[in-house]
Amino acid sequence: MPAISAWRAALAAFTLAACSAPGLAPAASAWPEKPVTLVVPYPPGGPTDIVARVVAQGLGEALGQTVIVDNRSGAGGNIGADMVAKSAPDGYTLLLATTAHAINMSLFKNLGYDTQKSFVPVSLLTKGPLVIVTRPDLPAHSVSELIALAKQRAGQLTFASSGNGQSTHLSAELFNTMAGTRMVHVPYRGSAPALTDVMGGQADLMFDTMLSSMPYVKAGKLQALAITGAQRSPAAPDLPTVAEAGLKNYEATAWNGLMAPAGTPPAVVQKLSASLQQVLGRPDVQQKFAAQGFAADWMTPDDTRRFVSDEVRKWAEVVRASGATVN
Known part of the structure; x- marks a missing residue:
């Protein structure tokens, strides 16, 4: 019996030491190493x-x-x-x-x-939210005017995006669906080239992040119509939401x-x-x-x-x- 007790004590001591060793500690508790x-x-x-x-x-x-x-x-x-x-x-x-x-x-x-x-x-x-920005000379200065122009020029107005499947793409598709418009998607590899073409007139508008587009709005190179969120943004409090501006229940973030x-x-x-x-x-x-x-x-x-x-x-x-x- 004493021999068995001594063996159990030795085993317990070994197990404790092994679990305490840095290389054998459970990964989750040691993370990140x-x-x-x-x-x-x-x-x-x-x-x-x-x-x-x-x-x-x-x-x-x-x-x-x-x-x-x-x-x-x-x-x-x-x-x-x-x-x-x-x-x-x-x-x-x-x-x-x-x-x-x-x-x-x-x-x-x-x-x-x-x-x-x-x-x-x-x-x-x-x-x-995103913000709807257009080329400065687009003859639409509000969401209601944009919808009217897009219906008048069905299949002719183009919207740029930062790529297929991005929020900048599907937010505009949601707008098309809810407004009954047919604006045409033009995908780019990122916001920067997309915005460049909107400013240059190669595309008509874009649903873009405020971070990317608002500096150009403030510089007069883009026109901002509305933001896509449910509430106005503290970053641009004067801009209405799309819902406020004429497309009820629209929201995309x-x-x-x-x-x-x-x-x-x-x-x-x-x-x-x-x-x-x-x-x-x-x-x-x-x-x-x-x-x-x-x-x-x-x-x-x-x-x-x-x-x-x-x-x-x-x-x-x-x-x-x-x-x-x-x-």
Whole structure:
């Protein structure tokens, strides 16, 4: 008996020592032990990239590890999303998801990932309206005048977007559906070239982020008609909403969220969520987003999952009604 007791004591001591060893500690409790990569599926310098860099800096400070922004653009945000979906679910590779990742579920016929099944939502990051901007000489100075002109010139007015499946694309398709207009979509690789062509008259208008377009509005190079949110934006309080300006019940918002590969340990997701709540609650972070026309919008993982599910359903209806599709 003494020998057995001594053996059990030795085994318990060994087990305790093993669990306490740095190399054998549970990954979730030790996370993060190295830099974290935040994949942004769009080019540097755009609205999503700017949000990502603010979040990466704050998250790095909260976690005590560097958060590296990795731009993997292409295919309407699908290249970066597919990369993260296939990454190890260890919390070291994260996705900066956008409205497009809800839209793409019904817009693209062959996706290599499923927005709702391939990822575990962590939190929403920002939410904000788009703004309808036109070339300065377009003879429409309000939403009502734009609708009248688009009906008069059915199939002739063109709207630019930052790419197929982006919020800048489907927000205009929603407008077409609700207003009974037939404006023609012209996709670009990002907001910058799209806005350049609107200013140059090669395209008539665009539904774009306030961050990208409002500096040109203030410079007189673009005309702003309305914003797409349910309420007016503090970044442009004089601009009416589309609903106020003549298209009742219209609302479209652009959002950014943080997601991790499916299978990421719940403890890691919760630590990320708590850290983001801290970051998004900081006044300096909120001010940076507000200057871009966004509002910081932390959500629990469960609330984020429900939000994304609602967005997938909403935009599927828009895609169906518009007939838009991308192979």
